[in-house]
Amino acid sequence: xxxxxxxxxxxxxxxxAVLIMLVVxxxxxxPEQAALWFNGTKLWIVEHLGWxxxxxxxxxxxxxxxxxxxxxxxxxxxxxxxxxxxxxPTWFAMLFSAGMGIGLMFFSVAEPMYHLQAPPIGVGRxxxxxxxxxxxxxxxxxxxxxxxxxxxxxxxxxxxxRKSLPLSVRSVLHPLLGERxxxxxxxxxxxxxxxxxxxxxxxxxxxxxxxxxxxxxYLFDLPNTVGVQVTIISLVTCxxxxxxxxxxxxxxxRLSELNVLLASVLLAFVFVxxxxxxxxxxxxxxxxxxxxxxxxxxxxxxxxxxxxWQASWSVFYWAWxxxxxxxxxxxxxxxxxxxxxxxxxxxxxxxxxxxxxxxxLVFGETAMFMQRHGEADIVAAVNENNAVAIYHVLExxxxxxxxxxxxxVAVTLFxxxxxDSGSFVVDMLASGGHPDPPLWQRLFWALTEGxxxxxxxxxxxxxxxxxxxxxxxxxxxxxxxxTCVSLVRSLRTTGGAFEGIPQPAQPSxxxxxxxAQDASAASEAAAASES
Numbered sequence: 001x002x003x004x005x006x007x008x009x010x011x012x013x014x015x016x017a018v019l020i021m022l023v024v025x026x027x028x029x030x031p032e033q034a035a036l037w038f039n040g041t042k043l044w045i046v047e048h049l050g051w052x053x054x055x056x057x058x059x060x061x062x063x064x065x066x067x068x069x070x071x072x073x074x075x076x077x078x079x080x081x082x083x084x085x086x087x088x089p090t091w092f093a094m095l096f097s098a099g100m101g102i103g104l105m106f107f108s109v110a111e112p113m114y115h116l117q118a119p120p121i122g123v124g125r126x127x128x129x130x131x132x133x134x135x136x137x138x139x140x141x142x143x144x145x146x147x148x149x150x151x152x153x154x155x156x157x158x159x160x161x162r163k164s165l166p167l168s169v170r171s172v173l174h175p176l177l178g179e180r181x182x183x184x185x186x187x188x189x190x191x192x193x194x195x196x197x198x199x200x201x202x203x204x205x206x207x208x209x210x211x212x213x214x215x216x217x218y219l220f221d222l223p224n225t226v227g228v229q230v231t232i233i234s235l236v237t238c239x240x241x242x243x244x245x246x247x248x249x250x251x252x253x254r255l256s257e258l259n260v261l262l263a264s265v266l267l268a269f270v271f272v273x274x275x276x277x278x279x280x281x282x283x284x285x286x287x288x289x290x291x292x293x294x295x296x297x298x299x300x301x302x303x304x305x306x307x308x309w310q311a312s313w314s315v316f317y318w319a320w321x322x323x324x325x326x327x328x329x330x331x332x333x334x335x336x337x338x339x340x341x342x343x344x345x346x347x348x349x350x351x352x353x354x355x356x357x358x359x360x361l362v363f364g365e366t367a368m369f370m371q372r373h374g375e376a377d378i379v380a381a382v383n384e385n386n387a388v389a390i391y392h393v394l395e396x397x398x399x400x401x402x403x404x405x406x407x408x409v410a411v412t413l414f415x416x417x418x419x420d421s422g423s424f425v426v427d428m429l430a431s432g433g434h435p436d437p438p439l440w441q442r443l444f445w446a447l448t449e450g451x452x453x454x455x456x457x458x459x460x461x462x463x464x465x466x467x468x469x470x471x472x473x474x475x476x477x478x479x480x481x482x483t484c485v486s487l488v489r490s491l492r493t494t495g496g497a498f499e500g501i502p503q504p505a506q507p508s509x510x511x512x513x514x515x516a517q518d519a520s521a522a523s524e525a526a527a528a529s530e531s
Contacts, residue, residue, distance in 0.1 A: 007431050007437045008430055008431050008441065009190065009432035011184060012191050012429065012432070013431065013441075016198075020448060020452065021448075023452070024455045027455035027456065027458060027459040027464075028455055028458065031455075031459045034464070035459045038456075038459060038467035038468065038471075039464075039467055041467055041470075042311055042470050043307065045470050045474055046310050046311040046315050046470070047307050049474065050311075050315045052477060053314075053315050053318040053319060053474075054297070054318065056318070056477050056480070057144045057318045057321070059484075060147040060148055060484070061143055061144055062298075063147075064150045064151055064154065064349065065349075067154070067341060067345065067491075068341060068345035068346060069342070072491050072495075072496050073340065073341050073342030074340055074342065075341050076162075076339065076341075077154075077161045077336055077337055077339055077341065078161040078498075079498050080498055082337065084336070085335065085337055085338060086335060088347075091336070093260070094331075095332065095348055102204045102205075102207055102211070102411060102414045102415060102418060103204055104360075105208075105211060105407070105411050105414065106210075106211050106386075106390075107141075108364060108390065109363050109367045109382070109390045109393050111137045111313075111364075112360075112364035113367055113368075113371070113382040115129065115133035115136050115137065116133045116379065119132050120132075120136065120305030120313070121305065130368055130372065131285055131286075131289050132289060134282070134361065134364050134365065135293050136293060136313075137364060138290035138357055139290060139293035139297070140314065141356050141360060142290065142356065143349060144321075145317065145321045146348060146349050146352055147349060148318075148322055148324075149321070149324075149325060149332055150345055150348045151480055151484070152325045152333075152483065153329040153333045153336065154341065154487070155172040155487050156172060156330060156333035157333035157337065157344065158341070158490070158496075159171045159172055159490070160333060161333075162496065162498055162499070162500065163499050163500060165181075166432065166433035167333065167433055168186075168190060168433035169193040169429065170182075170186030170187075170189045171433075173185075173186070173189060173482060173483070174486070174490075175486045175489040175490040175493070176482065176486050189479060190432075192479060194326075194426055194429050195472050195475075195476075196322065196326055196473060196475075196476045197324070197326045197426050198445075198448065199323060199468045199469060200323030200324040200472065201324075201327065201419070201422040201449050202449055203320060203453075203456070203468060203469045204418060205233060205236075205415065205418065205453035206229075206233075208412075208418075209229040209233045209236075209453065210229055210387035211388075211390070211411050212232050212408055212411050212415065213228050213229050213232060213387065214387040214388035214391060215388075215391055215405075216228075217388070218391045218395070218404055219404055219408065224388075226457055226458060229457055230457060230458070233453050234450065236412065236416055236419060237419055237446060239416050240416050240417075240419035240446050241443055241446050241447065259410055262406055262409060262410040262413070266407060267359060267362055269397070269403055270363060270397065271362045275366060275369040275370075278366075278369045279361060279362060279365045279366065279369075286361060286365070315470060318473070319469045319470040319471075319472075319473030320473065321473075322473040322476050322477050322480065323472045323473040323476065325476065327422055327425045327426075330428070331425070332348055336348075341496075367389070370396055375396055376396045390407060391407065419446055419450065420446070422445075422446075423445040424442055426449070427444075427445050456468055
């Protein structure tokens with residue numbers, strides 16, 4: 001029997017695997033103690049360092065826009081004669097699919113309802129609360145979120161394609177650390193990226209399991225329990241593992257394209273058969289409310305609400321996006337070779353934000369219309385089980401069971417492709433940027449992500465998931481702050497001059513979808529077209 005080939009960065013793979021397994025063992029053996037520890041850690045970070053998350057994400061947004069409109073904006077992410085591998089439609093489709101599938105399905109109804117009944121300021125269930133609800137939701141899912149991805153994706157693409165360094169997080173610190181990025185310091189940076197990605201993915205997998213369970217309960221009266229959710233995570237992890245074993249990259253790609261199609265059908269269905277006039281009428285109000293949130297963020301007006309509110313919402317989101325940054329940043333970098341810095345920043349920042357806002361507007365305003373016009377008590381449904389919120393909206397529209405079934409399938413496919421592609425990206429990080437690490441290593445990380453998600457559910461459900469995202473996002477927030485300094489230093493000292501060996505342009509790929517793009521992007525080293 002052939003021996004297993006080992007292709008790892010030893011000081012990333014083994015410490016990362018051991019520490020993550022220790023967390024899993026702790027949570028599995030002492031779930032109550034783990035829940036107390038997770039919650040205590042979250043509250044301590046919010047109380048003492050919440051300001052760091054709030055200030056950092058606003059700073060990232062200013063930074064990437066400033067870089068785009070400086071004299072460096074014309075620099076290409078690759079040789080001077082390189083051109084983009086993908087046309088705009090394919091590129092934009094892949095950008096949007098990269099980062100927010102499961103979370104957007106989960107929170108698009110639940111979050112506006114929470115802000116309607118318990119706004120960060122003021123009295124709930126009033127006109128003022130309704131005006132604030134979508135603005136706060138846009139704020140958490142809009143420009144600030146995508147600025148985190150833009151920052152790391154830009155730095156990775158610049159140093160990999162312009163400076164011919166490995167497509168690994170450690171490379172973004174080369175101007176500050178020099179050759180030490182290939183030593184223990186670089187290992188530590190990649191280790192933080194592994195932690196952030198594993199726990200960020202586990203958070204999304206936990207949310208997805210809860211929402212799939214809620215949909216199955218609605219459709220088939222299946223019990224809605226942690227035990228069922230653990231079973232769902234196990235089954236989906238097995239499905240992702242089988243896709244890795246069989247090498248069905250094209251199959252996963254087709255499933256992801258189907259997922260995008262199903263999500264588009266669902267969106268169009270709710271818009272056309274829901275309160276279309278109300279949605280369009282509230283659009284200017286919600287956009288204005290979002291603008292006020294952005295202004296407030298830059299005047300520290302974001303610091304509204306209690307520490308508990310901050311922990312549950314703003315700080316949680318910033319930490320979640322930061323924890324996801326290595327995963328999504330690597331993917332976005334790989335599909336953007338040949339674009340200019342200005343084109344990259346504006347494309348990655350604006351287009352996915354606009355699509356996300358459309359989704360949130362349609363589902364959020366539909367839910368608020370039903371709530372405030374007495375058609376359904378969506379708030380009560382959210383309070384009972386926030387994972388079931390989207391199904392209660394669909395229940396009051398035509399073809400409720402058909403659309404609910406479609407939503408369950410869409411979440412499940414997001415779930416499978418996220419686990420599949422996420423394990424590939426984590427293994428790349430743990431193998432020093434190796435473009436094609438051995439299959440058994442990918443399987444190990446796929447199983448590890450599932451185990452972490454299960455333990456977090458057992459150790460406190462959504463609260464533990466949020467705590468894990470906040471705790472793992474904190475150290476990587478520091479890495480991103482240092483990345484800003486490193487990128488500026490490189491641009492100033494070299495003027496962005498190309499320092500690598502020109503490579504032939506890659507052929508453009510067909511329209512690609514969802515997170516399956518991440519798997520191909522991680523495995524094919526910016527070659528063929530593909531969260």
